[in-house]
Amino acid sequence: MLKLVKAEAGSPPPVRRPSRLLRLLSRPEVGPLILLVLELSAFGTIRPLYLSPFNISNVLDFTVELGLIALPTTLLMIAGEFDLSVGSVFGFSAVLMWTLFNSGATSLGLAFVITLAVAGGIGLINGWFVTQVRVSSFLVTLGTLLVVRGAALYLTQGFPQRTWSAAGSRLAAVLAGEIHIGRFHVYMSLFWFIVAAIVLHYVLAETKAGNWIQAAGGNPGSALARGVNVGRTKMVLFVLTAMLAAASGITSSIRTSAANPNSGTGYELEVIAMVVIGGTALTGGRGTIIGTVLGIFILRSMHSGLVMIGVPGLAYEIFVGAIILAMVALQAWLDRRQQAEG
Amino acid sequence: MAEELVRMEHISKFYGRVQALRDITVGVRYQEIVGLLGDNGAGKSTLIKILSGVVQATSGEIFLHGRKADIRTTADAIASGIETIYQDSALVPQLSITRNLFLGREPIKGFRLFNRMDHALMDQAARALLLKVGVTKDIPPATAISALSGGERQAVAIARALYFDSELIILDEPTNNLGVAETRSVLNFVRNARDSGHSCILIAHNIHHVFQVVDRIVVLRHGTVVADDIDPRKTSIEEVERIITGPDAAEP
Numbered sequence: 001m002l003k004l005v006k007a008e009a010g011s012p013p014p015v016r017r018p019s020r021l022l023r024l025l026s027r028p029e030v031g032p033l034i035l036l037v038l039e040l041s042a043f044g045t046i047r048p049l050y051l052s053p054f055n056i057s058n059v060l061d062f063t064v065e066l067g068l069i070a071l072p073t074t075l076l077m078i079a080g081e082f083d084l085s086v087g088s089v090f091g092f093s094a095v096l097m098w099t100l101f102n103s104g105a106t107s108l109g110l111a112f113v114i115t116l117a118v119a120g121g122i123g124l125i126n127g128w129f130v131t132q133v134r135v136s137s138f139l140v141t142l143g144t145l146l147v148v149r150g151a152a153l154y155l156t157q158g159f160p161q162r163t164w165s166a167a168g169s170r171l172a173a174v175l176a177g178e179i180h181i182g183r184f185h186v187y188m189s190l191f192w193f194i195v196a197a198i199v200l201h202y203v204l205a206e207t208k209a210g211n212w213i214q215a216a217g218g219n220p221g222s223a224l225a226r227g228v229n230v231g232r233t234k235m236v237l238f239v240l241t242a243m244l245a246a247a248s249g250i251t252s253s254i255r256t257s258a259a260n261p262n263s264g265t266g267y268e269l270e271v272i273a274m275v276v277i278g279g280t281a282l283t284g285g286r287g288t289i290i291g292t293v294l295g296i297f298i299l300r301s302m303h304s305g306l307v308m309i310g311v312p313g314l315a316y317e318i319f320v321g322a323i324i325l326a327m328v329a330l331q332a333w334l335d336r337r338q339q340a341e342g
Numbered sequence: 343m344a345e346e347l348v349r350m351e352h353i354s355k356f357y358g359r360v361q362a363l364r365d366i367t368v369g370v371r372y373q374e375i376v377g378l379l380g381d382n383g384a385g386k387s388t389l390i391k392i393l394s395g396v397v398q399a400t401s402g403e404i405f406l407h408g409r410k411a412d413i414r415t416t417a418d419a420i421a422s423g424i425e426t427i428y429q430d431s432a433l434v435p436q437l438s439i440t441r442n443l444f445l446g447r448e449p450i451k452g453f454r455l456f457n458r459m460d461h462a463l464m465d466q467a468a469r470a471l472l473l474k475v476g477v478t479k480d481i482p483p484a485t486a487i488s489a490l491s492g493g494e495r496q497a498v499a500i501a502r503a504l505y506f507d508s509e510l511i512i513l514d515e516p517t518n519n520l521g522v523a524e525t526r527s528v529l530n531f532v533r534n535a536r537d538s539g540h541s542c543i544l545i546a547h548n549i550h551h552v553f554q555v556v557d558r559i560v561v562l563r564h565g566t567v568v569a570d571d572i573d574p575r576k577t578s579i580e581e582v583e584r585i586i587t588g589p590d591a592a593e594p
């Protein structure tokens with residue numbers, strides 16, 4: 001359809017472009033958006049309470065905590081890598097911080113900083129194995145998933161950690177303080193989630209770093225040839241993902257007043273599901289933060305909706321799996337569509 | 343000033359025990375298109391990969407403008423003004439034309455820490471470049487590379503080399519898989535590049551394509567230079583083909 005002009009003299013062939021509607025529809029965020037709207041209206045119709053401020057507030061609590069992991073994971077996956085260790089880092093960080101604090105060795109603030117640094121170290125280790133030793137991130141982070149979970153269990157001997165009442169702590173208020181807006185009660189984590197989404201969207205869409213992230217996953221060979229530091233780009237993303245997973249785990253432990261060495265188990269798959277449902281290519285190179293935000297809400301509001309209409313919580317995964325299959329099929333179809341048009 | 347832009351001296355390359363290049367000495371003059379010919383496995387790609395920093399020579403030296411150059415990485419090569427255009431692999435298919443043109447050298451606007459790309463400047467430059475290399479303005483610079491034809495992709499890659507004023511543009515098999523009209527366009531881009539002051543090394547399977555544009559032909563056989571000053575205007579294609587395949591039996 002697109003033509004070089006140098007070709008032959010004479011009238012140029014008529015240029016056929018995809019219709020405006022089709023171009024709009026083939027934006028990667030459209031599928032997820034439609035899905036979310038359908039889902040909210042369906043559950044809202046069956047159970048009007050579903051859309052009540054009370055329920056929305058409840059859903060948001062945990063949604064934004066998982067979302068805080070899904071956001072950096074999006075960038076990592078666009079750069080062509082996975083992180084399966086985020087669920088373990090989530091659980092480990094909370095118990096590490098509370099163990100440090102409970103032992104009396106550090107203040108809560110210092111424990112928080114040390115924990116974030118340790119999480120950053122885990123990210124560095126992931127990134128180092130992937131970029132320097134050149135092992136697939138799937139295998140590397142499967143390894144750290146086990147090591148970090150094992151460390152959390154060993155550190156606590158398998159017991160939940162005492163979490164001290166958060167009242168009065170500045171750190172707790174900043175991370176997980178409660179706010180009332182009208183009839184909604186939300187936590188500070190919502191604010192941090194929004195900040196993270198805006199910043200990471202900006203990074204991906206507007207900055208040089210964003211260009212590098214997409215190039216690193218799209219065609220690492222040519223990115224390297226252009227002087228893009230693919231290794232360092234991925235390294236930074238592994239560190240960022242691990243640190244936000246830690247922040248999420250800590251925030252969650254303050255909100256629920258529980259630090260359990262097993263918490264976060266299985267989150268890695270739910271997070272990857274959110275990112276994929278949001279339209280990020282599993283093969284890297286393509287994806288958006290807006291899509292992931294939609295993917296986050298699709299999965300968590302579905303969870304709440306299913307519980308409210310009386311579907312057993314254990315059946316949740318059936319629906320997650322079905323939606324992943326549907327979205328992946330939709331993406332594949334749009335891709336083929338675009339190829340044919342292009 | 344040296345009479346040659348690039349000179350490679352006594353270059354040898356081993357891949358493990360396999361010797362791909364033996365004591366190659368060859369140069370490219372200013373504003374010259376050199377055709378690099380040779381059978382499959384003759385060492386053409388290896389030679390230009392050494393120039394573009396993809397692999398390193400086992401021994402030998404490279405000179406740019408008569409000064410010794412140390413090209414260890416692709417970034418070194420680009421910084422020294424050497425652009426390499428492989429078929430397809432030079433671009434990121436998911437990214438737009440604009441983003442590909444500036445990949446690795448994105449102009450930053452405003453406060454540096456914010457790292458924000460200068461989208462306006464990039465788009466404007468991309469539009470101008472597409473016109474310069476002969477692509478209609480019907481292709482918006484925001485189009486993803488994956489939506490372009492093979493010839494258009496080559497055009498984008500060449501546009502990038504022109505924009506960053508690379509002194510040497512290396513094209514390894516740029517006309518493979520292209521149609522007749524697109525091949526002609528690509529060869530035209532190469533000619534334009536030379537006429538606007540760049541030097542080129544062109545590797546192509548199709549000898550006819552090479553004959554149409556190059557100023558001089560260098561032939562490699564089994565990793566050695568067997569001819570380095572063939573004038574395509576004074577030599578027949580058949581003769582060059584004989585040099586490429588070499589003597590069947592004896593003869594040095």
Ligand SMILES: Nc1ncnc2c1ncn2[C@@H]1O[C@H](COP(=O)(O)OP(=O)(O)O)[C@@H](O)[C@H]1O
Nearest residue numbers: 357360362380381382383384385386387388389
């Ligand atoms: N990465 C590599 N590892 C081992 N041998 C290689 C490699 N690349 C090329 N060779 C060998 O080096 C020789 C020259 O190859 P190449 O430069 O690709 O030739 P051409 O581009 O002229 O076809 C061949 O014998 C080839 O098998």
Ligand SMILES: [Mg+2]
Nearest residue numbers: 386387388514
């Ligand atoms: Mg070759």
